[in-house]
Amino acid sequence: MQNSDDRGLDPGVFWPALIVAAGFVGWGVLSPDSLASTSTAVLNWIIRAFGWSFVVSTAFFLAFAVFLAFSRFGRIKLGHDDEKPEFSTISWVCMMFSVGMGIGLMFWGVAEPIKHFGSPPHGLAVPQSREAALVAMQYAYFHWALHPWAIYAVVGLALAYFSYRRDLPTLISSAFHPLLGDRIHGPIGRTIDALAIIATLFGTATSLGLGAQQINSGMNFLWSTGESSTISLTIIGVLTVVFIMSAVSGVGKGIQFLSNMNMIIALILLAFLALVGPTVFIMDTLIEALGLYISDLVAMSFRTSAFSDGKWLASWPIFYWAWWISWAPFVGVFIARISRGRTIREFVIGVLLIPSAVTFVWFTIMGGTALYSELVGPGGLVEAINAKGEAVSLFALLEQYPMAVFTSSVAMFLVAIFFVSGADAASVVMGMLSSRGTAHPRPGIVVLWGLLAGASASVLLVMGGLNGLQTASIIAAAPFLVVMVGLCVSLWKGLMDDIEVHGHFENLDPHTGGVREDHL
Numbered sequence: 367m368q369n370s371d372d373r374g375l376d377p378g379v380f381w382p383a384l385i386v387a388a389g390f391v392g393w394g395v396l397s398p399d400s401l402a403s404t405s406t407a408v409l410n411w412i413i414r415a416f417g418w419s420f421v422v423s424t425a426f427f428l429a430f431a432v433f434l435a436f437s438r439f440g441r442i443k444l445g446h447d448d449e450k451p452e453f454s455t456i457s458w459v460c461m462m463f464s465v466g467m468g469i470g471l472m473f474w475g476v477a478e479p480i481k482h483f484g485s486p487p488h489g490l491a492v493p494q495s496r497e498a499a500l501v502a503m504q505y506a507y508f509h510w511a512l513h514p515w516a517i518y519a520v521v522g523l524a525l526a527y528f529s530y531r532r533d534l535p536t537l538i539s540s541a542f543h544p545l546l547g548d549r550i551h552g553p554i555g556r557t558i559d560a561l562a563i564i565a566t567l568f569g570t571a572t573s574l575g576l577g578a579q580q581i582n583s584g585m586n587f588l589w590s591t592g593e594s595s596t597i598s599l600t601i602i603g604v605l606t607v608v609f610i611m612s613a614v615s616g617v618g619k620g621i622q623f624l625s626n627m628n629m630i631i632a633l634i635l636l637a638f639l640a641l642v643g644p645t646v647f648i649m650d651t652l653i654e655a656l657g658l659y660i661s662d663l664v665a666m667s668f669r670t671s672a673f674s675d676g677k678w679l680a681s682w683p684i685f686y687w688a689w690w691i692s693w694a695p696f697v698g699v700f701i702a703r704i705s706r707g708r709t710i711r712e713f714v715i716g717v718l719l720i721p722s723a724v725t726f727v728w729f730t731i732m733g734g735t736a737l738y739s740e741l742v743g744p745g746g747l748v749e750a751i752n753a754k755g756e757a758v759s760l761f762a763l764l765e766q767y768p769m770a771v772f773t774s775s776v777a778m779f780l781v782a783i784f785f786v787s788g789a790d791a792a793s794v795v796m797g798m799l800s801s802r803g804t805a806h807p808r809p810g811i812v813v814l815w816g817l818l819a820g821a822s823a824s825v826l827l828v829m830g831g832l833n834g835l836q837t838a839s840i841i842a843a844a845p846f847l848v849v850m851v852g853l854c855v856s857l858w859k860g861l862m863d864d865i866e867v868h869g870h871f872e873n874l875d876p877h878t879g880g881v882r883e884d885h886l
Contacts, residue, residue, distance in 0.1 A: 375811065378556035380800040383563040387818045394825030402829045409837045412844050413680045418670045420687040421679075423847055425667040428516035430854055431714050434523070439861050440711030444526040449707040459720050460629045462518075462701045469577040469784045470689075471510070471728050472777065476747070476763050477756035478506045479733030483740060484748040487682070488674050494748065499737040503655035506729045508666050509683060511659075511722040514690040519717040521698025521850065523710065524857040530706045532860070535803030538562040538695055542852065544859040561845050562695035563799050567819055568842035569692030570792040572835040574823035576757075577785040578602045579831070583757040584778035588771060593754075599824050605782060606820030609789040613816060614809040628783040635776055636731050642767050643735040644742075651734040656726060685836045688843035691850065696795040703805065736763050755831075789819060 393401045434440065443449065451458065482502035484493055491497035524541035534540035539555035546554060578598040585591045640648055671679050705713050736747050736759070750762040764773045796815035797807030826834040 374801065375808070376556065376559075376800060376802050378553070379559045379563070380811075382556075383560040383567075383796075383800060384814075384818075386560075386564050387567055387822065391818065391821045391825055394822075394829055398825070398829050401825070402834065405829070405834075405837045405841060408841055412840060413676070413684065416844065417676070417680065417684050419847065420684050420691075420843075421668060421670055423851060424513050424517065424687045424690075427520045427850070427854070428513055428667070431516045431519045431523070431718060434861075435711045435714035435718075440709060440714070442527075442710050442861070442864065443531070443707070444523070444702075444705060444710065444713060445530040445707045449530075451705070451707040453704050455716075457626060458704055459716065460626050461704055462697070462717065462721065469573045469580075469781060469788060471725070472760065472781045472784060473576045473580050473757065474506075474510075475728055475732035475760065476736045477751060477759035478509070479503055479729065480736050480740070480747045480751055480759060481756070482506070483737055484752070487678060488669075494740065496741060499741060500651075500655055500658060502737065503651055503729065503733055504658045504662065505666075505682070506733055507655060507659040507726060508663070509686045510725045510729065512663075512718060513667070514686065515718050515721050517687075517690045517694050517850070518697045518701060519714055520854060520857075521694040522701040522705065522717065523713055524853050525698055526702035526705050526713065527710070527857065528860065529702060529803070531864075536699060536703065536798060536805065537803040538699075538799065538849065538853070540803065541860075542856045544863060545852070545856045558849055559799050561849055563796050563815075565692040565694070565842045565846040566696040566792055566796055566799070567815070567822055568838045569689060570696065570789055570819045571822035571826055572689060572692070572839045573788055574602055574605075574785060574819060575827050575835045577605075577781050578823065578827065579755070579757040580760070580781050581778055581785075583754070584761055584774055584781070587758070587761040587765070587774055588778070593757075595828055598827055602820050602823050602827075605785050606789070606816060609786040610793065610813050610816040612786055612790040613793040613812050628780055628787065631776060631780055631783075632728075635773065635780065636728065638773065639735050639767070640731050643731070644738040647738045648730055648734040651737070652726065652730040655730070680840075681836070685840060688840040688847075689836075691843040691847055692839050694850065695799070695846065696792045699795045699798060700791045732760070732763075739763065739766060789816065792819060 390401075453461070479499075479502040482505050483498050486493060486498045486501050487505050490501045521538075525536060525538070528534045528540045528543060529536040532540075532543065534543060534550075537550075537555075537559050538561075539546075539550045539558040542555065542558065543550050549555060550558075575598075578601040581601050582591075582593050582598045585597070586593050591597060669679070669683075701717060705716075708716070739745055740747055744766055747759060747762055751759050760777055761774050764770050764777065767773070793812045793816035794807065796819075797812040798804060800815075801807040801811060822838075823835075826838050828834075830837065
């Protein structure tokens, strides 16, 4: 068990990560053009040389998580044998969904299906046709359902297992104990944790940038404020203060309350669209698009640039896989923290299937309603996105239905709350990673990482808008992808060691996940 005296700031993790983060912000402030050109060059090299690795690794993470859930490892409890889950299942699902996806779903729920409808992936359909609409939903499911949650599940599972069953600190480096032993406390382990902080910082910054752009579009829709970098930067500044205040209040008071509240509001907004929108078309779309997604899942999972559009792959699946990977340290730490006491099987099924089911419903209602508008009327969403950008898509859709001002205000409020809850959790987790895994990092450290996340989002918006946000995600995720592959190897070794120590699988109690008393 970790000694409480060892839970202060870890200089070997904190200072390298801080230097990189502060250096990036300083570079962006002093010479944004130089930062933009360098980032673009690095991005092009990563995509050209290692784009395939994102594709293969993400498919592997999904297969690995499913195998662990349905193997006899699934009985093992993420904690001591007599522990019960801290949070109810409903709160557990709401918190991990809100933190893991929130802003992204609000931003892309309408925009992605419409983008694919106007320009179908890999030329699989005639643009703006019924076939294009079906392909658009299929690929929206592909980018947002099982694959991203498998990335989160692998990291969260490893952290929960080593932290709560092996009583190691809640750090990414702790998951490497079977491979590194006590060296997890040395330079190698500290490098792993510093990379996790950097990935988290830029993944968070990407989400904050998207949220600020969408709130700006909503303000312009409601009050004709105009859309500009200045307004977006002001939004980031105001909400950064709010999420820092939430972060220092603790998980029970801050994140849990916000997550439960915004999930309720989001479901009300979805129900409104489902009822006033094309209800039958939405149900038909869900059934047919889900069937197509399942039937083509393997082929989509392994598509590379060898025989496909490399530019499209970089802009969509590789960007998404990188974004999820850059979020994986903080979402993994967070869902591990709220999942103590659950079995591996319960954890994986919950993390993979429940959020994915909500994602299917979300995109079907949001995207399906938008596609119906394009196919039947009044349309205009493709032109709105092409003219004003993806951030305007949700408000352009809501404008076509009753109470547009009210629903747009609700949507803008939702984006703001998702902004706060996601950044809240990220700031706490970065504080944990730089403070030897303590569940309650010092408020000053949490505030510092929150400020740097907001500053990084501001730099990325000025540097290149959406393209700048995508570039940062992929670059930050590349080194952490290597860490994640090693983490899977280490988790496998740790589980095998657990079985060797406790005896055969049959000795595990299927109800508690622990060793049956008659086999001790």
